Amino acid sequence: MPTDSRLPRVLHALLHLDQNEDPITSEMIGKMLNTNPSLVRRLMAGLREAGFVSSTKGHGGGWYLEKPLTEISLAEVYEALGSPQLFALGQSGDAPSCLLARSADEATQKALEASRATFQAELAGVMVADLVRPHVETIKKYRQNKEA
Amino acid sequence: MPTDSRLPRVLHALLHLDQNEDPITSEMIGKMLNTNPSLVRRLMAGLREAGFVSSTKGHGGGWYLEKPLTEISLAEVYEALGSPQLFALGQSGDAPSCLLARSADEATQKALEASRATFQAELAGVMVADLVRPHVETIKKYRQNKEA
């Protein structure tokens, strides 16, 4: 299976939405993400349901922010995507009757749970708006060039 | 892809090996893990290369421990498996030229890295022998019943 890249992709899209007054079409977002409009619509659907963005049809339609990026944490974005499967690892399935199998599963699960907690905590501690903080100067210069 | 269950599976197998004097065949391990002998041999190959177990062919052959489980950490077992892909998540591929895409990727990677560090630390802090500690009494009773 192709690696699940939904989180970084929608973050990327949100950052672009924040830089535009007008709505951005799925077509345009598709070019930014190197994919096609239909996939973009699927990606964004969760964000719309979460109230982070809205979309309008017809001429001049597209996607726009409904909430400032300073008020959306990465954890909320992840949840809006449906909290996709984080790990490629896990136990094989049903709870086994063998005591040793259960011990092995429990130990694995414990490590994964701790790992997941760290992941969630990392995401919860960052707002989407924070992502561009290290690059504010660069972006400012870029815009000045564009205006000139 | 079916979920990668190699870690809990080989842990399970190691625990069984620790309970037997004689070698255990791939066939028998296969029954314990609900799979077939061929897959068992693949699973165990890494453990053999790591020096944790040995295998012998022919009558009475099979797998046996080469090192006490008190001296093998879960992290070492994970490495012996080839440090399989931990996350189902990740960025889509090549480093993008778009600054915003890179910001999104970096934030995602940072959270994943922290998460991985926690995972590794959890595994490193546990020896395979520790897994049965909570069940020592139960196992003792089971063996007494078996002898009776």
Add this chain to the structure above:
DNA sequence: TTTCACGTAACTCATAAAGTAACAATATCC
């Protein structure tokens, strides 16, 4: 009323582990 754009469903493609089968090599038993 034509065009644009989203919403959604249905399908194929790609990836990697699991599962399976087969067979050579080798060790034990008689």
Add this chain to the structure above:
DNA sequence: GGATATTGTTACTTTATGAGTTACGTGAAA
């Protein structure tokens, strides 16, 4: 030495799921 047991390895199929694609209905703007 021959029969049997067991691993080592290769090659193949199956499975699961996101990505990618196509198509068409719906609704809004020009």
